Amino acid sequence: MTAVGTTSTTGKFADLASGRVHYIEAGSGHPVVLLHGSGPGATGLTNFSPNIEPLAEHFRVIVPDMPGWGQSDVPGAAGYDHRGTLIELLDALGVESAALVGNSMGAVTAIATAVSHPQRVSHLVTMGPPSVGGPLIFSPSGPTEGIRLLVEASFSPTPENVKKLVQVMCFDQDLATEELAQKRSEAALSRPELLESFRTRFLEYFQRTLASLAGKTSTIVAPTLLIHGRDDRVSPMEASLQLASVIPDSRLLLLNRCGHWTQIEQAAEFNQSVTNFLSQH
Incomplete structure (x- = not known):
């Protein structure tokens, strides 16, 4: 592991069986892994910039760029089923059990890990997951507005397309700045190999991961907190309601006037x- 910075959230690299993974780490105490969502220019740091230091006051916070994003490698044979990479990273860091906090795609990774490796997950926190329990009843079928814009921006991450994506992610449009769109566009365009992998492989692998969870979320034993924005235009809040109805030890926090990025x-x-x-569970 090689340090790449000296800030309070020092960047490091872990050479794993599934590839080289960049991560940042801060604080001490019980391990908490923050798992970012997808989209052009997404990284662990950008997805959790207002959360890392506050949480690090109480916990050991680990924030990876998963394969296909940030400074990490293009996904290998495992594709975009990130649970294997996550277990490899926990092993490399000497972490037996961690709280997993995942947004969107990261929520799917956290849920999948809680299903397949329950002994490694002490707590589960999700924000804005897609439906992993089968078809939704009260939400429109097919890709949401946010998913359509995410795919469009991933295939063509111009500042204009990324700006439209950022706008649909947020309820508060003051957060959808030109500067943010420009930075995420530049970050995406700086790693064309990651974009190409997303375009040719992501949707197939991600759908396969979702399908693998069908009928299994009721087996999750970790205490679970489901957080969802009522105004989420990417993943309908019904997805978290569905999870709350089947995960035995779960509770739901629904936030009004909030979109996909609750954190x-x-x-x-x-x-x-x-x-x-x-702290309480």
């Missing part, structure tokens, strides 16, 4: 809620 739009409430949940 960013409602950062203070998110940080306090996650801290309380992890």
Whole structure:
């Protein structure tokens, strides 16, 4: 592992069987892994910038760029089923059991790991997951507005397309700045090999991961906190309602006037809620 910075969230690399993974780490205490979502230019740091330091006051916070994003390698044979990479990273860091906190794609990784490796997951926190329990009843079928824009921006990550994606992610449009869109566009275009892998492989692998979870979420034994924005235009809030109905030890926090990025739009409430949940369970 090689240090690449000296800030409070020092960047490092772990050479794993599934490839080289970049991660940042801060704080001490019980391990908490923050798992980012997808989309052009996404990284662990950008997805959790307002959360890392507040959570690191209480926990050992580990924030990887999963294969296919940030400074990590293109996904290998395992594709975009990230649970194997996550277990490899926990092993490399000497972590027997960790709280998994996942947004969107990261929520799917966290759920999949809680299903297949229950002994490695002490707590499960999800934000804005897609449906992993079968078809939704009260939400429109087919790709949502947010998913359509995410795919469009991933195939053509111009600042204009990324700006449209950022706008649909947020309820508060003040967060959808030109600067953010420009930075995420530049980050995506700087790694064309990651874009090509996404375009040719991501959707197939991701759908396969979702299908592998059908009928299995009721087996999750970790205490679970499901956080969802009522105004999420990427993943309908019904997906979290569905999970709350089948995960035995679960509770749901539904945030009004909030979109897909609950950890960013409602950062203070998110940080306090996650801290309380992890501390009390």
